[in-house]
Amino acid sequence: MLDDGKTASPLKTVLLCAAAVLVPWVWGVWAMPPWVALVSLLLSAAAVFLLYGLIKSHGATIRAETVAAQRVELRQVDAAGESETALRQMMGSWLGSAHTAGANLRQASTLLDEVTQQTEAAATSIGKSFQQVMSKTGQQMDDAVRLLKSNSDGAGGSTWLSLPDFIKAYEQQLDAVTGRMMDFSKASEEMSRHQSVVRDHSLAIDEMLDELRNMAARIRKLALDSTVAANRDAGSDTRWFVEIADRIRETSTSAHELTRRMRDGLEKIREVMSGTYEELSKSGDNVRLAAVQAKVDVSQLNIATMEKAREVTGTLEKITDLGKEVRRDINQIIVAMQYQDITQQKLEQIKAPLLAAAMAGLAQCEAQGRAAGVAAGAAAAAAQPARVQDPGKSKTVDVELF
Amino acid sequence: MSNILIVDDSMTMRQMVNFTLSSAGHTVTEAGNTDDALLNAQKQRFDLVISDVNMPGRSGIELVTELRKLADYKFVPIILLTTESQPEMKSKGRAAGATGWIVKPFDPEALLGVLRKVLPAS
Numbered sequence: 001m002l003d004d005g006k007t008a009s010p011l012k013t014v015l016l017c018a019a020a021v022l023v024p025w026v027w028g029v030w031a032m033p034p035w036v037a038l039v040s041l042l043l044s045a046a047a048v049f050l051l052y053g054l055i056k057s058h059g060a061t062i063r064a065e066t067v068a069a070q071r072v073e074l075r076q077v078d079a080a081g082e083s084e085t086a087l088r089q090m091m092g093s094w095l096g097s098a099h100t101a102g103a104n105l106r107q108a109s110t111l112l113d114e115v116t117q118q119t120e121a122a123a124t125s126i127g128k129s130f131q132q133v134m135s136k137t138g139q140q141m142d143d144a145v146r147l148l149k150s151n152s153d154g155a156g157g158s159t160w161l162s163l164p165d166f167i168k169a170y171e172q173q174l175d176a177v178t179g180r181m182m183d184f185s186k187a188s189e190e191m192s193r194h195q196s197v198v199r200d201h202s203l204a205i206d207e208m209l210d211e212l213r214n215m216a217a218r219i220r221k222l223a224l225d226s227t228v229a230a231n232r233d234a235g236s237d238t239r240w241f242v243e244i245a246d247r248i249r250e251t252s253t254s255a256h257e258l259t260r261r262m263r264d265g266l267e268k269i270r271e272v273m274s275g276t277y278e279e280l281s282k283s284g285d286n287v288r289l290a291a292v293q294a295k296v297d298v299s300q301l302n303i304a305t306m307e308k309a310r311e312v313t314g315t316l317e318k319i320t321d322l323g324k325e326v327r328r329d330i331n332q333i334i335v336a337m338q339y340q341d342i343t344q345q346k347l348e349q350i351k352a353p354l355l356a357a358a359m360a361g362l363a364q365c366e367a368q369g370r371a372a373g374v375a376a377g378a379a380a381a382a383a384q385p386a387r388v389q390d391p392g393k394s395k396t397v398d399v400e401l402f
Numbered sequence: 403m404s405n406i407l408i409v410d411d412s413m414t415m416r417q418m419v420n421f422t423l424s425s426a427g428h429t430v431t432e433a434g435n436t437d438d439a440l441l442n443a444q445k446q447r448f449d450l451v452i453s454d455v456n457m458p459g460r461s462g463i464e465l466v467t468e469l470r471k472l473a474d475y476k477f478v479p480i481i482l483l484t485t486e487s488q489p490e491m492k493s494k495g496r497a498a499g500a501t502g503w504i505v506k507p508f509d510p511e512a513l514l515g516v517l518r519k520v521l522p523a524s
Binding site for chain 2: 120123124127128130131134138330331334335336337338339340341342344345346
């Protein structure tokens with residue numbers, strides 16, 4: 001009856017009710033007495049009116065329910081419209097966020113490249129500086145160690161000694177000098193002995209000169225005696241004898257004078273020799289003392305120098321050990337710096353597929369947005385950062401919603 | 403001391419290897435990719451080649467293959483220095499003719515130890 005949701009008219013309802021009561025009455029009226037027929041007719045009419053009333057009230061109820069259902073349906077349609085609008089707005093916002101995310105992803109990729117380049121540049125710069133410092137340090141160590149090592153190859157013709165070798169050579173030189181000074185002292189002593197011999201010889205000469213002077217005196221006396229004998233034998237021809245005697249006398253005088261001058265000269269020589277001997281002896285003593293003192297001083301100096309050399313050796317050994325430690329630290333730094341390269345390679349391996357996947361997702365979002373009819377302007381507007389009023393402050397702050 | 407060619411697209415890595423080998427007294431030449439490495443290898447003969455595997459353009463394994471085609475490099479040691487450690491990659495390197503495989507990061511002393519093993523005693 002109400003399949004289509006509409007209510008029947010009142011006349012049709014009355015006719016249907018009357019038909020439902022009167023059709024059995026008409027069928028049975030021929031067989032019933034008149035008063036029964038009259039009463040049943042009245043009861044049928046009453047039943048028709050009663051049935052009409054019931055149907056009418058039921059129809060009103062159904063109409064009210066139908067109106068209510070229609071209202072609910074209209075509200076659902078309105079809600080669906082609102083949901084569709086909200087969904088469109090949400091898809092617009094999603095598309096805008098996808099655009100923003102894509103832009104941010106591209107910017108992040110660019111920043112990642114820049115960071116990688118800057119890191120590599122920094123690592124390169126550090127590496128170069130580090131290499132230079134290590135080169136200089138190594139050269140210093142080589143120079144320091146070379147002090148203790150001799151130039152063993154001798155290929156360039158110029159050889160140098162190690163510090164200990166130099167000290168030994170220095171000591172040998174000093175020993176040689178000291179030895180020569182000692183030789184000089186011995187030579188001066190030998191010279192002194194020679195001077196003593198010379199002095200003895202000069203004394204002998206003095207004696208010989210004395211003897212010569214005595215001889216001269218005896219010759220002069222002989223000449224005098226000859227003269228006296230010649231005068232005594234006067235008359236005879238003795239002039240030649242006198243002349244000879246005169247010549248002997250003159251010769252004797254000359255010899256005497258000569259011996260006197262020789263004596264003076266020898267005396268002077270003896271004095272000079274004596275002074276020289278004293279000075280030479282004194283000098284020899286001084287040289288000997290100086291040589292002995294020098295030897296003692298040099299020995300002490302050598303001991304101190306050797307001690308210093310041992311200190312230098314110890315210091316250089318410490319420097320060498322330190323250099324080994326530095327080398328180990330360098331190796332660790334080298335290993336650490338390689339992680340920059342490894343990280344870069346890993347990032348490169350990750351970046352390309354990640355960016356491709358993100359861009360594919362963005363393209364898919366755009367396609368879905370276009371299919372959903374979301375305007376690009378609406379999407380862009382939706383992608384704008386929302387301006388939110390801060391209740392605690394009078395001015396607004398930017399908040400990016402992703 | 404030996405004449406060594408380093409091939410790596412990372413300047414940092416080249417510097418690290420260069421510093422390690424130079425400190426040990428070796429003469430080092432650097433190349434940033436496979437093509438430059440092949441040009442250098444044809445200009446002069448190196449006693450040893452150390453190469454990265456993953457580089458822009460042709461890879462280090464391709465470099466090994468190309469070097470082994472050259473008469474001067476049939477028996478020259480070639481070490482691959484890379485972050486790759488998969489056995490299949492190592493198998494490819496070995497098949498191409500690489501002498502050794504060192505995984506980054508390398509230890510300088512270990513690298514010098516490998517060089518002492520593969521370089522002919524001088």
